Amino acid sequence: MSFKRDFTEEEIAVLVEAAADPGFGRWREMIRSTGGCADPIHLHGRSEIIDPATGEVLLDYDTDKEPLHRLLVACRNRRASRCxxxxxxxxxxxxxxxxxxxxxxxxxxxxxxxxxxxxxxxxxxxxxxxxxxxxxxxxxxxxxxxxxxxxxxxxxxxxxxxxxxxxxxxxxxxxxxxxxxxxxxxxxxxxxxxxxxxxxxxxxxxxxxxxxxxxxxxxxxxxxxxxxxxxxxxxxxxxxxxxxxxxxxxxxxxxxxxxxxxxxxxxxxxxxxxxxxxxxxxxxxxxxxxxxxxxxxxxxxxxxxxxxxxxxxxxxxxxxxxxxTLDRPVACWHCKGSGADSSGLRRCGRCGGRGSKYEIADLTLNQHAKAMIQTCWDLGADPALEELRLRPWAHMLGFRxxxxxxSRLYSTTLTKLRSARLEWRKARLLRFLGCPEEATLHHLEDDFDPDAETVLAVGHWQYLGRGHTAGQALYARTIAEDLAEERRLARFAPNDEWEEPA
Ligand SMILES: [Zn+2]
Ligand SMILES: [Zn+2]
Ligand SMILES: [Zn+2]
Incomplete structure (x- = not known):
């Protein structure tokens, strides 16, 4: 890892603290495999890959054996301001x-x-x-x-x-x-x-x-x-x-x-x-x-x-x-900005009846963005404009x-592109496990042909939380920058038809 920019003394202190953690090496590996995700999801659990023909356990992964007792996966947020x-x-x-x-x-x-x-x-x-x-x-x-x-x-x-x-x-x-x-x-x-x-x-x-x-x-x-x-x-x-x-x-x-x-x-x-x-x-x-x-x-x-x-x-x-403006809603997620509970009779318990998570006047935004948000908020109280859902979309200045x-037939879909990437990863895993060329990986609950070359994945996962400490966040950013640099260099190299976007 190389640092391409200067850090402040304070940043160096948190970087040193993060690197001193005994699990740091493994943490860095996991974050690299998320592409340097800025807000990773932490999971606890285990997964086994089994050959159903022989009952052999090909891979047994358990987060309890991880130094940090967790697996980190990418947040997959589409907003550049978030990740x-x-x-x-x-x-x-x-x-x-x-x-x-x-x-x-x-x-x-x-x-x-x-x-x-x-x-x-x-x-x-x-x-x-x-x-x-x-x-x-x-x-x-x-x-x-x-x-x-x-x-x-x-x-x-x-x-x-x-x-x-x-x-x-x-x-x-x-x-x-x-x-x-x-x-x-x-x-x-x-x-x-x-x-x-x-x-x-x-x-x-x-x-x-x-x-x-x-x-x-x-x-x-x-x-x-x-x-x-x-x-x-x-x-x-x-x-x-x-x-x-x-x-x-x-x-x-x-x-x-x-x-x-x-x-x-x-x-x-x-x-x-x-x-x-x-x-x-x-x-x-x-x-x-x-x-x-x-x-x-x-x-x-x-x-x-x-x-x-x-x-x-x-x-x-x-x-x-x-x-x-903001990259997250102003409206209380629970009552969608109405300030009332689902019966409409009592005050929403989450926001105390205000409907908002923040006071719009206190937001550190420019005057123009604040005025747009305030206008959404004010108009959003009007039942005649209910269909526009202006309060839940106030942070997007009304655009929902x-x-x-x-349109349906324009092109392929993002889901198809993602599942192609997932299949590519599964195939790589099977090669790593030494499975035959024609083997496919299935989850226990999937529909599959029991006579074909198949291996089964069995997993149980639990959500622990998300995010980074201050020092980890700085390292993650550096990892993301390094990977971006590698991608830029790879563009000059000959490529396969299917590019695996990290
Ligand atoms: Zn992310
Ligand atoms: Zn509320
Ligand atoms: Zn001017």
Whole structure:
């Protein structure tokens, strides 16, 4: 292990203390096998691997024989702010998934390369002027927004960027409702794309759905101003999905036009509540960017499949915290923010009836993020807006969608990618145990063919807790950084078709 950065005296003290623990060597091994997880899960228990034909115990693992009396496994959190190394696994999987939908691989036929595909970005409209940092063509920073009262040239990383210039007149209600309705707006948009395509071909929508199918992979990203926007790969297949081509009338230009028109026309209505000023319309902002996806990436309006997949995968591991808000809920998990118990008659015992885990005013967040959270909290008390579940999603500034979603036939799934990795690990374990090539590993409770070459895993596990001490956390971070470096170097080496993402 090498340290690439300087530690403070205090950090050195906790590092030394952690390394002095008699179980440190084994701890380091386990954390390395989690990829340097920042918040590992601690388990107690045992597992046996048995050859059912002979009754021979091939492997007997028991945490009581471990120096620390526990097994550490990865947390698998997708958020880079919570666990950079597990987020990296998620990012790599998302990359594979998005890329397979563009060029084939992982159950998707390579013929999808010939299907119309485009990459679009859908943003929110303005809810009032915010501080921004825009560069001129020569790289100098433009004056922020002189007309709105800010004549600064904001430096890179200035925390003011994204915050309302005049919080008193900023439309926080509109912004929060927009985040809350953005998923519905996306669904509305896809139905209009289908309608537009039908119009081009002179077909009814029903007939269109019999000849082609719209597939997409989509990632949500928060802008500095706390509004979500979507990056989407859209692909047009034949009615059966990726194995089939759509009729030739549907070129990539026709698809792009349909997407642009749909973005301009799509509108949904947010429910009206006491504090919403009536029933508000929710539409996309004017900046809709649609680009063709090509292999070479020639021309200004084209991007390559690798760029698109890399871009989407990167955003899939970020959430609202990149805009300076929280990475965990404000609402009490028990009562979902209502402050009442399940009968609705008594106060929730967990939060004492407050509904929240924190006082929003006491959170160390910027003013803009606090105002968005407070607006969610206030509107969330209104029964007329109940369906938006604004209190449980206040930390996400009202957005309650998934960060990465895809239509059913766009590509492979994250579950399939994970189980492929699990199978790879099982096969490695069987080779290690000296089992025959065709042997498979099963859990006692699985369905399996008793006549085939099979070994059985029997296990009993119990949850002990999670996390690190201060010193362990520093070591884990260093391990994660070392592994990332190894991965970077491995990219220059020849690779198998199946890359095992650590
Ligand atoms: Zn983790
Ligand atoms: Zn400014
Ligand atoms: Zn509660």
């Amino acid at each position: 950079p190394s597990c987020a990296e696994t998620y990012r790599a999987d998302t990359y594979q998934l998005i890329r397979a939908g563009l060029v084939g691989g992982k159950d998707v036929p390579p013929s999808v390369i010939a299907h119309p595909r485009s990459f679009a970005t859908f943003t929110a409209p303005s809810f009032g002027p915010v501080h921004h940092r825009v560069l001129n063509a020569d790289g100098t920073v433009r004056l922020c927004q002189p007309a709105a009262g800010c004549r600064l040239r904001h430096q890179k990383g200035d925390p003011l960027v994204g915050q309302a210039i005049d919080p008193g007149s900023y439309d926080y209600v509109g912004a929060v409702l927009w985040n809350a309705m953005s998923g519905a707006l996306w669904h509305r948009t896809t139905t209009i794309v289908v309608r537009e395509l039908a119009a081009v071909a002179g077909m009814s929508e029903r007939d269109l759905r019999r000849t082609c199918r719209l597939s997409y992979g989509k990632v949500a990203e928060f802008q500095a101003r706390g509004l979500v926007h979507f990056h989407v790969v859209i692909r047009l297949d034949g009615a059966e999905g990726p194995d089939q081509e759509a009729p030739s009338v549907f070129t990539v230009e026709v698809l792009e036009d349909a997407v642009r028109h749909a973005a301009q026309q799509a509108v949904v209505w947010a429910p009206a509540g006491a504090g919403t000023g009536g029933r508000r319309t929710v539409v996309w902002g004017r900046e809709i960017d649609v680009q063709a996806v090509t292999l070479a990436g020639v021309g200004a309006a084209e991007v390559t499949d690798q760029q698109v997949a890399g871009y989407l995968a990167k955003y899939a591991t970020k959430a609202a915290e990149t805009t300076g 969608g998934h960060f990465s979603t895809k």
